Amino acid sequence: MRPSQGVLLVVCLSAVVAMFLMAHSVMAHAILLESSPSINSTVAGPDILIKLRFNVRIDATRSRLTLLKPDASTQSLTIAKEGPADALASQAQGLPRGEYRIRWQVLASDGHITRGEIPFQVTQP
């Protein structure tokens, strides 16, 4: 190996090491801009409409909404097929009063996954 090739190798290796180590967080992610019910809000039950709006386009068919009930059981929520590109909509029916959480996971159009939670309270109408 000629000296110049050796130096080139050091440059390339350093660069590749840097790339691999630096790529600690190379992904773009969707963040929740607003939701209904909103975080820590109280809504009247037993049927509620759910809507989440994000900062980017969402792949709704590959996103998930789960309801965590007061007894710690979970229920998958069906996401509405029609709707704006940046939003997920669903509904939950027959909810008794108590503390709930909506756990969401979305796949953004740019291919990256984000999740989060929305705690809220249901009261009787």
Next chain:
Amino acid sequence: MARLLQIFGFLSVLFRGGTLSFESLTIGGIVFLNFVARSANPQSEVINLACLRWIRRAAVALALTQLAYILASAVILMQSADMTLADVSGANFILAGVLAITSALTIAALAGARSSKSYPVMLFPALLILLSSVMTSHAMARLEYRFPLVVVTALHQGATATWLGGLLYLLIAIPRCPDIRFARQLIARFSKLALISVAVLAAAGFTLGFAYVGSLDAIYGTSYGIMVATKAVLFGTLLLLGALNFQIARSPSGGAVVASLKRFGEAEIGIGITVILTAASLTSLPPAVDLRTNFVSKQEIVARLAPQLPRLASPSIEDLPEDIYAAEVKAFDAGTLSPASFVPGQAGTRPNTPAEKSWSEYNHHWAGLIVLSIGILAFLAQTKHFPWARNWPLLFLGLSLFLFLRSDPETWPLGPNGFWVTLQDPEVLLHRIFALLVIALAIFEWRVQTGRVATERARLIFPALVAVASALLLTHSHSLGNIKEEVLAELSHAPLAVLGIVAGWSRWLELRLPSENKVRDRMAWLWPTCLLLIGLLLLNYREM
């Protein structure tokens, strides 16, 4: 499950970093071959063959990293959303990945055929690779101005690959030139291409910055804005090196000119890749225009950065949570964490306790004292009047031991978590790698400074590691929620990273530039100055 997702999440971002880098090298090589090497001279056959070899290597590496990336991302999606492979296969990132892999393998096959007729044909799959990259960019997911932003992003990425990827091929070509005249011809051609690329890059970068940052307040008040500003500073450094190159290329003297150009080119590639990765790190953050709250104000920045006495006494380890990571996972499972947006595998966010903040400040301040001492001794050693000062690299051993013991108090040897178990945590793993890098740096540079080793490669270890370690700082994990504390921490880390990058590459240039080049003398004083400033900044680092 959370641990599995964390490991796959970490792997997928590693592969993404590799993909972005090999993409630039593949596209840059093809542009160089078509517009610089091929038309320069009929004698360029040797150069063409060398370029083809490197294009082939870069294309194969791109295909492999892209495949690994989509596999890791698909596993994350299947595990976290309970989907089958068939459900995942139609996702945008899979389609983009398959497009990139097919295009990269086509390029590898064409480059392997070594026919000059295939050179322009390779431009088509190169364009498809660019398209696949844009398909997974911020622009693609925007709601407003999607098409113009996609076009500007493509121009931005294409210009970057042409300039920085192409520069590597210029360095490969120069030693293979039959004579100086031919080398100058090649450099002149590349300079024209680089100038156009820089103009496109800057215009597109400004447009994207305007679209994604949105306001002046957001430049210093959000993580996204700070990263954009850091990228602009590094881009400025690159332009300075480019201007020095441009000036040299027009000077009448002979061999030393080509040698200088090659050396500046090396530094340009190194800093350029850092800029590419800073840009990649930017995409980990939501654009500043999407954030409405938690901007850090000027007053908060002034209050945080105002000089204060360093904290040289540590809080007791008993004051810290027993296991910070386990505490976060437990809190997350119990649902007591703030419901911020986060990526799968992350445990959520939890504000640091005052004891944790004091622990961190103490770590930074002692590290600052060590680095300041290194800077002073390195300065003295450069005067040649204090031969004993040449032992300054040994102080890095103390820094490594300090980092190893203090950076993760919940892990071995200070904490209850065992050595191997904690290596599964990417953050602890990064800290351990960092401590090993510092030991390597101490040994190599001490041997160099004290004349125990004189080979060129060994001398370059120190600057390369300083540049790599500093670049790491730019990806200090970002929160998706623009948490004020994280923005303020980033305000401290960004100047440290920039100073470290300048220190690494100025030492590199001091070692590599020919003695006739006067810039070399200035570089000899620049890197100790940067080390001094890093020490001072660390001494004033605060978290509260």
